[in-house]
Amino acid sequence: MHDDRSTTIADLKQTVKAYCDARDWDQFHDAKELAMSITIESAELLALFRFKSRADMQRMFETPGPREKICGELSDVLFAALRFAQLYDIDIADAFCRKMKENELKYPVEKARGSNKKYDEL
Ligand SMILES: [Mg+2]
Structure with missing residues (x-):
């Protein structure tokens, strides 16, 4: 399916749409x-x-079964997010970029570097 590095978010949304259309899942x-x-x-x-x-988690990533x-599960999360974006015509790449700009302001490097404090505690 989409196994090359040129796969775009639009491609993934189309894959999700086709998958759900074939199963008549809009109703759900x-x-x-x-x-x-x-x-x-x-x-x-x-x-x-x-x-x-x-250490356990590191081993999981290095072991084929647990890694898969x-x-x-990460793909299941992405599927649901892509389906949400596809169904409500959300340009998720654009939304992500806008959110990252907000995050840049909330967590300026000079204050946030090396800190795990929330933005309102920095
Ligand atoms: Mg799952």
Whole structure:
């Protein structure tokens, strides 16, 4: 499918649309359901790391089976986010860039470098 480095977000959104159209899933997908899907799939990703140390997690990334499970759950999160963007005509690349500009202002390098404080505590 899309396994080369030239795959764009538009390509991925089209893949998601075609997949859902073929299954007649518009009837099940709205903003609330997709926001829930993002949360649920994020929790499934998080569950893989439950009770794992940093060393454990590093080993997971270096071991094909666990690494593939991580890739799968991360892809589930992305699927839900792409579906949300596709269904509501959100230019997610543009939205991401705008959000990063906000983040640059919230977390200026001179204040945020090496800090894990929230922007209003910097
Ligand atoms: Mg999943």
